[in-house]
Amino acid sequence: MSGDVCIVGIGIHPFGRTDGLSGLDQGVYAVRQALADAGIDWPQIQFAYGSSDAAGNPDTMVERLGLTGVQFINVRNGCAAGGSALFSAQMAIKSGEFEIGLAVGFDKHPRGAFNAMPAEYNLPDWYGEAGYMITTQFFAAKIMRYMHLHGISQTTLARVANKAFRNAVHAPHAWRREPVDMETILEAPLVSDPYTKYMFCSPAEGGVALILASEKKARELGKPLIRLKAATMRTRPPKSFEVFAPSIDIGGGTATATQIASADAFRMAGIGPEDIALAQLQDTECGAEIMHMAENGFCRDGEQEAWLAEGRTEIGGRLPVNTDGGCLACGEPIGASGLRQVYENVVQLRGDGGGRQVPGNPKTAYSHVYGAPGVSAVTILER
């Protein structure tokens, strides 16, 4: 195939809680919106990759969309599921096998924290009995170490949440769209120190669909060319610090899957972090956004303290981060979350962000997801 893989259609079902609508329903809703956006009909879709962690097999949606015999492959890959679906879809086009196809993700999780069982992670039962199978606990211990090493304050964590809810006011697909002031965030009950309840995202529901096409096909459709310059998915290196770890190597916590996925994405795109106009970074909790700013190469460890204080990651800042409020404001439907980031980037590159539009006619946008047990997926879009 010559040219780039392009994103020619986007659709989203609002995130949050939608009683009476299954995860699959929300996925189908997003696909129909994406088809309309691309100006095509379902029979023109040549292949699909679908991701869902807890809401059933995505390929069953063919019954709703049309029994065209289309190739439809299901993807489960933890928090990187959506990114993996997108990666697979772009490979299908790059290979020359197909010209136009779909990446779709949806999910619907029960309320409350994710409830993990030790056996699912190859851990002994006592580890769960003692109370350690808790994602929030891990995230808290991880940022506590990072704050100690790099001088990050709890106020900086609160700034991340405060920004997320402010940005989400202008994002129709976000879940929590009311601003929350700094004092309320900092004085809310602690979930796991140093995090208060506003500093964690919640499991949620939602669906996102992206239609990808070869550059030739995209030109035929007459769509603005939003080019997928890089899509990577990587797993963890030695000395990473991951969820549900009864032990860590000495010197651990320094190397991450994100660093690898990010460096490879920049290499493929032939640009560097300084060339990126806006970024969606995995922010399942405030500290994740902080750590991921450095792991993705946008700043050095510890510089986040100044970046946040000076507003450099605000919509009008040097590098706007999580322009739709991210996971903190949208919640996390695992299968859809990574695709939401790319959806938001396409909105921004088209200039359709409304009250949250990044000024200055942005030409590059970056997305990043991270999850258990040390997986990460990155994309770089260019207009």
Place this chain on the structure above:
Amino acid sequence: MRLIAEGLVTDDTPPCLIGGRERDSGRVVFPCPPGERYEPVALSRTGTLWSWTIQRYRPKSPPYAGPEAFRPWAVGYVELPDQVIVEARLADVAFEDIHIGMALELTMIPLDPEAADPVMIPAFRPAGAAA
């Protein structure tokens, strides 16, 4: 004393955590995985706090087997010199006194302090705190 699981600590008085040393690489992990790839090794009883947090809400049961009446507890990662960093409860220390780098030693604490014959779990407390 009833332990939460077999094979976590040695029979010594006082006991040590049992880690596993990978025969090929020498890498130490905790707990010791089953199988031939790892040989059991007694871990240091003392170390320093690497990171920590407070569990402020009751974990879901299952898998949590602690008491229904929940009181927040501290959990930490403790660096055992030249071996490995292990996860365990923190005991005999006020939350506000916990700090990274503090010297700790192994102890055993009840999962449910109110139980008549409690299940015991490994924990670390400030070094030299009490006999």
